[in-house]
Amino acid sequence: MLNSIISFSVRNKLIIGVLTLALIGYGTFSLTQLPIDAVPDITDNQVQVITSVPSLGAADIERLITFPIEQVNSNIPGLIEIRSFSRFGLSLVTIVFDESTDVYWARQQVSERLQTVKDELPKGMGVPVLAPVTTGLGEIYQYVVRAAPGYEERYDITELRTIQDWIVRRQLLTVPGVADVSSFGGKLKQYEIAVDPNKLKSFGITINDVFTALEKNNQNTGGAYIEKQTTVLYIRSEGLIGTMEDINGIAIKSDDNGIPLFIKDVAEVQIGSAIRYGAMTYNGEGEVAGAVVMMLKGANSNEVIKDVKERIAQIRKILPEGVEIEAFLDRTKMVNNAISTVKTNLMEGALIVVFVLVLFLGNLRAGILVASVIPLSMLFAVIMMNQFGVSGNLMSLGALDFGLIVDGAVIIVEAVMHQLALGTRYSSLNSLNQTEMDNEVKLSAGKMMNSAVFGQIIILIVYLPILSLQGIEGKMFKPMAQTVAFALIGAFILSLTYIPMMSSVILSKKVKHKKNISDIIMEKIESVYQRLLKKVLSFPKLVVVSALSLFAIALIVLSSLGGEFIPALEEGDFAVDTRVLTGSNLNVSIDATLKGEKLLLERFPEVIKVIGKTGSGEVPTDPMPIEASDMMVILKNKSEWTSATTFDELAEKMSKELEDIPGVTFGFQYPVQMRFNELMTGARQDVVCKIFGENLDTLAHYAQKLGNIANTVEGSANLYVEAVGGMPQIVINYNRAAIAQYNLNISDINRIINTAFAGQSTGMVYENERRFDLVVRVAGQQRQGLSDVQNLLIATPTGDQIPLYQLANVEIKEGPNQIQREDAKRRIIIGFNVRGRDVQSIVNELQQKVESQINFPPGYYVTYGGAFENLNAAKQRLSIAVPVSLLLIFTMLYFAFNSIKHGLLIYSAIPLSAIGGIFALALRGMPFSISAGVGFIALFGVAVLNGIVLVAEFNRLKSGGDLDLKSIVITGTKMRLRPVLMTALVASLGFLPMALSNGAGAEVQRPLATVVIGGLLIATLLTLFVLPVLYILFETKLVRKKRISPSITLLLFGLAFFSIHTGYSQTPISLEAAIDTALVNNQLLKNEKVRAEYQKQLIKSGVNIPQTTVMGEYGKINSSFSDNRFVINQNINFPTVYSNQKSVLKEEWKSSVLNVAVKESELKKQVSQAYYMLAFLHQKKKLLLENDSLYAEFLTKAK
Incomplete structure (x- = not known):
């Protein structure tokens, strides 16, 4: 089938050309429609219920409002967990559903249950409402409404809030894709x-x-109307x-x-x-009003932000004189920075791949042809991303390796060039005409297509574990696996159609091949490699022991790397969690925030502006108390920094400066990361320790003890112990x-x-x-x-x-300050951020200290969440999915080589590649993360491909009759050195820009790229030396253990007896006659022929319509009266079922026929071996008899 597609493509160049142009056109259009974002949205599928009760304290709200809402929603289908937050004046219940649950159906279920519980809630104490349908990435645009310089006396914060609510907000709510606009600050x-x-x-x-x-x-009121002559006069009172x-x-x-x-x-x-529960400050100058624009879940952020900005521009024209709208957090900045990093890395990676291709192929046309697959497969991937709802972001686009994408095209083009250079059919000609060129392309491409298909299937299989990931890690990495799969499928289709067609058109038709710089480079590499290989083959045991030792050392290094979930994405700005003492009033919080803003602006030239958000907004999806503030620190581009070179360094310096403000704690994070943490775990920090129990005082006591221990762990920063009391x-x-x-x-x-x-x-x-x-x-x-x-x-x-x-x-x-619950149990949170150390080792150390120093009373226990919980969940999932994937790869290898031995031999590439990936992480000081784990998964697929190339070549040479294993290995490695090096270099160097990039978002890609580059370089080096040694050891051991099978022994005995018997009475039997006799009389062959005939007859059963069922009933069936009922039933499957069944049976018959041919071939081989063995023994017997006669004669003469 594949050969037919290739032949069709070469014959019908115009059709393939038109289809390629259609792909370019539709792909370009799809590119304009592709939703663009910085990172995938990893927020849980959740519904939040908000109840504002200004008159009740935390304990009363928990008892009278939060608990009934939790209970009534606890049995909704698809429910995963319920978290709640109760503090003075506010109840927030977060109901989390599994990802298969439609969010609007879930909201409908929650709304219905709230109607049933409303009678249980205190009268006149607030009505539960559902939060907007938004996510952690939903806060796309934040702005302030402030008085312009010179107009400060004219507009106070009450007037600014009124303008925000009745002019700005009303206009923004009509923008498509905006779920809500949460006003913040000012006075209502x-x-x-x-x-x-x-x-x-x-x-x-x-x-x-x-x-x-x-x-x-x-x-x-009104009084209806009165009639007066022919008119009516309506009555209304004012x-x-x-x-x-x-x-x-x-x-x-x-x-x-x-x-x-x-x-x-x-x-x-x-x-x-109104009594205030929040405020907004600006640059240390004073209070302002503002808002957060929340995007509807699933909307295109680029489009929504664009529309919001256009509407803001219109609103500015109708604002009162002296009032300004100023954006301070625009997600476009983060999106553009992340996408810019992706674009740069992809372009640089593509250029490196093209350079390597041209260098190794030695042909500019061939290099450009192969490289053209990159943009075309990308356009195909974009089309599929739109169809499957995958957005373009750092993860979905950031892990594309063009080396993998062009692999199939490289195999086809290299085969065509090899056929033209070494082919003998047209060696007498200087160049080929188009028909001859078409034939050469069809022939060479057809030979290599199976290898190309097999390689791409292997790559697709290794990405299956990523598709099995669930939860946060699944949302983060599934888009990447999907995009890679789409690009590989597109590249595969292009390799079948576009590449053969273009090869026949643009590749040189000259038959004579002149040596070029690529050949010269390869000759030198081959010369050095061959010398080294011959030396290595002399010490096989040393090579194997060395490889095993390296693998053991790598495992030890891996255990010391530590672990983290995903490296934090550097968003370009800081969100500083600011907290004053529990029970402080709003003015104290505002004063602390203003001081922090002034300090940062005065001492750090990197800061553009600082906006403080204290307490809660109008839509309190982020239920901060009035003693907590978020300072949004808007920074210049990294290239303009002077105080620091990295975000961690800048955060550390800012934190030290802010220590000058007494009685205030500060914690540095990124805005989106902080929002994700809040929505997913109910806390903002990287690591969240949760103590569960009943009594709030007991919880607070043990939380303080655990917090003190956490402070002693190196790498913990910005410790936060939830204040449940002290109000x-x-x-x-x-x-x-x-x-x-x-x-x-x-x-x-x-x-x-x-x-x-x-x-x-x-x-x-x-x-x-x-x-x-x-x-x-x-x-x-x-x-x-x-x-x-x-x-x-x-x-x-x-x-x-x-x-x-x-x-x-x-x-x-x-009294209680706030009460948090999870799955109907009270909990208290101790959180901290991680600085300069991996999450895994910090939590392991903390766990050991807590277990040794704290003895919790009955009913109280601690769990560790946040990034650590996500890391463990992903590890558990991968611990099952990766082995399954590796087993599938081994199964593929087994069917490809029909040998467990060769499958295991090629499998040795996986531990060899892991060695390089682990050492690369260690050299760069990176902990193991899910990003690095994905890199290992991609690495295993490419490493296996190189093993396949070498072992397949060794087997081909071995089947040619050369029994010298050393010669086979040396010749095979020489012939396949170019494709092995080319595959490894394009796959690894394509990731080089990602590994070295310092752009926004590169920290997420860096571990993945580091693993692939280090792993492939070391794996290729080890594969080129270790695999040949293992091949010789495997084959030598096999030959030594080889014995003549019982069937051959019987055959030899029978033929020997037959030969002895006829030697005295008849003419000796010929080889052809012996083979014919064996083909007629061999029982195994007869059985195969009978099975083939049985399969042939079985084809007729492909259309197997079940029997008709006739049934009759008499009695009181439908009423009290006796009646009759007859039923005739006939089941008939859809027609395609029968055609498919028949096709399967035909294929099984063809397989049986092939088995007969294989058995015949094996039998002929066995008979031939036995015949020649008998001939050899017969001649040996004659020689021995002659020697015996000669020695007897010598004996006679001697006497």
């Missing part, structure tokens, strides 16, 4: 009724009276509050004289703001007897407390389209301390007002 504008409790008491009214008056005087004057003029009640008491008499009406709270413990005495109830008291301090909305105030809450609360100067709470006046049913302290015990206590 409200119309505030600041009540004076003393005035309320003097007028004999309560805060509830004020609330009721406002509620009843802020509404519209009672909505529109201005502060309207509010001031609302009457609360009237006195006995009918004089009304207005709102203005007991409260101050002003523009206020100062004013706790009101009611005296139920006193409440009963005054005929009160707790519900009414709670409402007064909530209204007085948190504020209660009585409705909305409309300013055209804008809406603002109308809130009643106690004036700010009377909401300052414990005494204000204790002296809050509570109205009794008799009209008296008594202070709260007479009804309850009001005191300051420490």
Whole structure:
């Protein structure tokens, strides 16, 4: 079939040319449609449920809101885990599903269950809502809204937040692909009724009276319409509050004289703001407003960012004078940097591959032809990536090795050139015409196509373990394996069609081959190699022992490398986790952040700007408390740095400078990496230790002990121990007897407390389209301390007002700060980042210390997560998938050579290649990572290919009759040295730019490229010397153990008897007659012929239609009346099933016929061997008899 495709392609050049142009056109179009991103999105498939409850503390929120939501969602199909976070004012439940679950179906299931549980939740304490459909890569664009220089007095942070919410955000929400825009910072504008409790008491009214008056005087209604002659007049009232004057003029009640008491008499009406749980600062200058644009899951980030920027440009035109929008975190920067690195590496790798091809092939046309497969296969891969939803990113495109892609094309072109140079059919001609050239191409390409196909299948098989990866590592590396597979399939198709066609057109048709520089270089290499090989063959045992010793040393080195999940992607900017003491107010956090921003701007010229985000945004998918801030440090390009040369070095220097700010801790990470960690593990750090238990105080105690131990481990940095307690709270413990005495109830008291301090909305105030809450609360100067709470006046049913302290015990206590749960169990987190050391060794050391120093009580235990957990999960998966892949490769080798011995011989290339990969990692100081593991997987495939090339050539020479194994090895290595070196160099040097690159994202590619380059170079060197030695040892051992088989022995005995018998009575039998007799009488051959005839007859059963089934029933089947039912059933498969069955049977018959031919050939060989052995023995007998006669005569004469 393959030969037919090649012949068709060579004959129909125009068709193949048109199809190639179509590939170029459609591939180019697909390239413009390909989603581009920096890295694959590794976020879990999750749904987040957010409930804002400003009035409840962490313990109450866990008990009353978080727990019911967890319980009701715990049995959804496809659920993996449930994590929750409860702190003052907020409940966040993260429900994680497996990857096969559709996220919109999952959201629907969660929504339905929330409807069933809403009656269990406290009334008026917030409504659970689903977070936007976004991911860890969803925060694509972040910006600030600030006053331009000179306009600072004109726009305060309340006005800036209003502009953000009602102008900027509304416009951005209409951009396709935007899931939500989370406003951050500023103050949320409200119309505030600041009540004076003393005035309320003097007028004999309560805060509830004020609330009721406002509620009843802020509404519209209608009265349908009345008819007037031929028209109608619609009736509507306008009672909505529109201005502060309207509010001031609302009457609360009237006195006995009918004089009304207005709102203005007991409260101050002003523009206020909602209680803040977050803020945003800019460059150490002060507060601003801003937002985070969240992209819809699955959208094309490039397109969405482009549309957002266009909309921002339009919004700038309609902003009030003196207001600016300034982006500070634009994912385009990271994407462009990463894709630029990929482009540079791919282009440089392609140029190196072309250079090596031209150098080794010695033919510019041939080199360019082979190199043209690179862009064409890439376009094919892009088409398939679009079809299968694979985005173009650092991982999917970054691991393409053009050396592997062109391997099949190299085999075909090299075979054509070899055929033209050494062929004898046209040796008398100077050049070929087109027909002769076509024939030569078809002949040579057809011979080598099986080798090319086999090699590419081997490469595809070695990538199967990567496709088996699950979870985070699967999302990270599956796109890479898919893209490589697409490119290899494209290269394979091109090798069948495009390469043969173009070879017949552009390769030189001259028959005479002149020696070129490539031949001269190869002659010198061959000369040196042959001399070394002959010396090596003299010490076979030393070579084998040396190779085994190197492998043992490599295993020892591997065990000392340590391990990490994936090297951190240098995103180009820093996210600095900033924390002040637990219980600090928002102003303290803002002040610490402003100091940090100023310090970084003043002392580090690499910093462009610093934006601080304190607490939570409007969409609290990142539930930070008000004592935590993220400083986004926007940096210049690395080439402009002066303070440091690497990100780690710069982070260390910045961290030391920030130590000047007392009472604040700082942790350096990258923005996207930090967001990934939050969404996947619920913590931001690289390594996360989780202690599970029930009692919060016990958890805090052991967390502190574990944190102290973690601080002693070298390489741990930015330690974070979750503060579950230490939150100062004013706790009101009611005296139920006193409440009963005054005929009160707790519900009414709670409402007064909530209204007085948190504020209660009585409705909305409309300013055209804008809406603002109308809130009643106690004036700010009377909401300052414990005494204000204790002296809050509570109205009794008799009209008296008594202070709260007479009804309850009001005191300051420490309560839970936040409570985290995972799979319905409380947990506490101890996290730290890794600096200057691998994750595996750090966690191993930490585990040993924890086990020896901490004895957890019953029901309490610790787990280790984060990057360490991901690394272990990937290792476990690979520990199963890699052996399966290697077994498949061995099976392929066995079927290719029909020999376990040769399969094992070629398999020796795998440990030999591992030696080089391990030593390369050690020399560059890199730990083992999943990226390096993927490099080993790719390495094994290429290393096996070189072994196949050599062993196949050795076997070919051996079958030619040369029994001198040493000559076979020397000749075979000489003939296949060029393709072996070419395959190894193009595959390894194609990765050289990745191994040496310092561009953005190169740190992820570097381990993979290092393993492949080091492994291939060492493997090729060892293969060229060790494999020939092993081949000789294997074959020599086999020959020594070889014995004549029982069948040959019987055959020899029978022929000997037959020959002796006829020697005295008939003419001796000829070889042809002996063979004919054996072919007629051999039982094994008869059995094979019978089996072949049986397979031939079996073809008729290919169309096997099952019997028709007829069934009848009588009785009360469908009702109480007796009735009849007849059923006729006939099963017929789809027609293609029968045709396929018949095709299979035909192939089995053909295989049987071939087996007969093989048996005949083997029998002829056996008979020939036996015949010549008998002839030899017969002649030897004659010679011995003659010698006997001669010696007898000598004896006679001597006597």
